Amino acid sequence: MMKWQKMSAKARWVSLGSIVIALILLIIGVFALRAHQRQNDAGKQVTQAITKSADLDRKINDHWVQPNVYITANTTSHQVTALTAQSAALTKQVAPYRKNARRTVANQLKQFDAAATKRKHALKLLRRATQATERVNALTKPKALQGKQVNSKALIKAGTNQAKIAKATETIATSSAILKHTLTRVLATCTTQLKERTALVAATAKIASAGKLKANPNYEDLAAYLTFIKQMKYPGLADQQKKLTAAATKALASMNIKGISEAELQRRIFYVYSDGKAADAAYIDTANGMTGFSGDTYTADIWGNYVDAAGPSSHELATISVALNGDYTMTHDATTVKTGNLLKDVSAAQLKTVRADVTKGKEPKEKALTAVFPTVQDFYDWAISQLTPPNPEQDELKTNTTAVFTLSDDETDDERNTSVAAQYDVSFTYTLDLDEELSDYGRVVLAKDGTVYSGMPWGVLSKESSLTANVMGKRYASN
16 A cells, blocks of 8 residues: 555556556457357357258158148148247247358358248148148048048048038148149049938938838838939948838838839749749749739739640740739639739748749659650550450560551541551450450550550551550659
């Protein structure tokens, strides 16, 4: 203190100035150090932001299946919002280092800003594509557009209406041309489905209430409903009412003959014709042009396979006409034989007893001659029983032979020698009076074609139509 007091005023001012200068230099040094540190920190922060920016761009790109057109199946608006927030955070991160940035940092900021500008546009495109895709996918289940694939099985949801389709149409307007074209096609499908569902609801309302078939549905409404179901372009829209459709089908079948298959109708007709019996030889003739629908009336022509003197043949047995409600009339030779109702008179259990195909009858099966007459003796015994000659005596019995004889023509009384391949050739003698010594001669030939020739007396033979028919009857008789 004493020294300070002893110093001159001039010296004191010089000393004070030195202190001030030192303080100023110290402050300048501190600020310079801080500025240097800030510039170094700016470089680090901007470099980090550029790295994160590149990573963010890759994440954005990963959300595209086809760049700027189709987004991935798991991309959501929430994710796009999160990406946008990350981009904004990066821009905020570098904001403090823009003022008075050194050349190096300034160049980095330009690089960052260029990437940010591109990213902003990329996010805009991604947001538009995502919003458009989500808005359209919200109309259907499952989602109509997955990646770049359109799901052809997608159906509109219960809550989808024309207003939502219109809103989706507005949303896709700013999409890329390709995406817009794809989503427009999807929306067109949604509109078509909506129209079909509206028509389905209207048809359903006529036959059902609260999802269940009405007590007494109208025939025309049932038919219209079932026709609509069969012709639906998108039958999946009616999947939720399969039970109702089944009930409607059953109800219609119980009300008219057009509600059942023609095969079932024919089997019901056959049941009432045969009274439930097999009637294997009978059948409904579908080839003669008489069987089938004429308006609302179905006519069935019933024939049967039988054997007469001319051999196997078919005969008309009955005609049955059936009205739409099942009422039928069975006639034979223009005479009414039976009436009733096919739908009411034939139960499901009774229908099961009828063979599957009633348009074919069992045809008579021809037996071999040896099955009818196993031995020549069998044939001889039968022939004698048919001709009943008096006091017959067996003469000669032949098998598998050629029979040569004189054939008499009953129409012209002409006679000619002939021969036939014979299965059996038998001869016998007979006497009208046992007291007389003279006897007559008889002969019967069974040709391999089934024709019977016989002659009494003197061995002159003629065709025996009645015996031939008798043999034929035996050959076609049921076992």
